[in-house]
Amino acid sequence: MSRRAFRLPEMDETFLDGLGVAWDTIQEGGVQWLILTAYRLPQGYDHAAVDIAIQISAGYPAAALDMAYLTPPVRRRDGRPINCTESRSTIDGRVWQMWSRHRTPENPWIHGEDDLASHVHYMDAWLAAEFDRA
Numbered sequence: 001m002s003r004r005a006f007r008l009p010e011m012d013e014t015f016l017d018g019l020g021v022a023w024d025t026i027q028e029g030g031v032q033w034l035i036l037t038a039y040r041l042p043q044g045y046d047h048a049a050v051d052i053a054i055q056i057s058a059g060y061p062a063a064a065l066d067m068a069y070l071t072p073p074v075r076r077r078d079g080r081p082i083n084c085t086e087s088r089s090t091i092d093g094r095v096w097q098m099w100s101r102h103r104t105p106e107n108p109w110i111h112g113e114d115d116l117a118s119h120v121h122y123m124d125a126w127l128a129a130e131f132d133r134a
Helices: 010-017 116-129
Strands: 023-028 031-040 049-056 068-071 088-091 094-099
Touching: 010 116, 049 116, 068 088
Parallel strands: none
Antiparallel strands: 023 031, 031 049, 049 068, 068 094, 088 094
């Protein structure tokens, strides 16, 4: 059963409904979270799918979405470390692996253009790019 502690903009909910995964919105300690359930990962990780939490920033969609949190925590199957994933947070009673990935001056959040869909696509790109680095 879905949990909807808050609503997202209609375009985001339409995007999520077409994504092919279950999703929930929760509020915890004054922080709003979107939870994507059983989200498929690119090959090469030790899990085929994980749950992903995205903090919905106060002021979103004008304010940027940033990072993602995965549970269970993932590793590369080849044993190589994944940079900037050492931090852990407890969200909704579970331990999540923080993926510290941020927009850059070359790829800033642009109000009116960026939204949840662009953040998820950005997240997909860095999950896949993990295996491109030497």
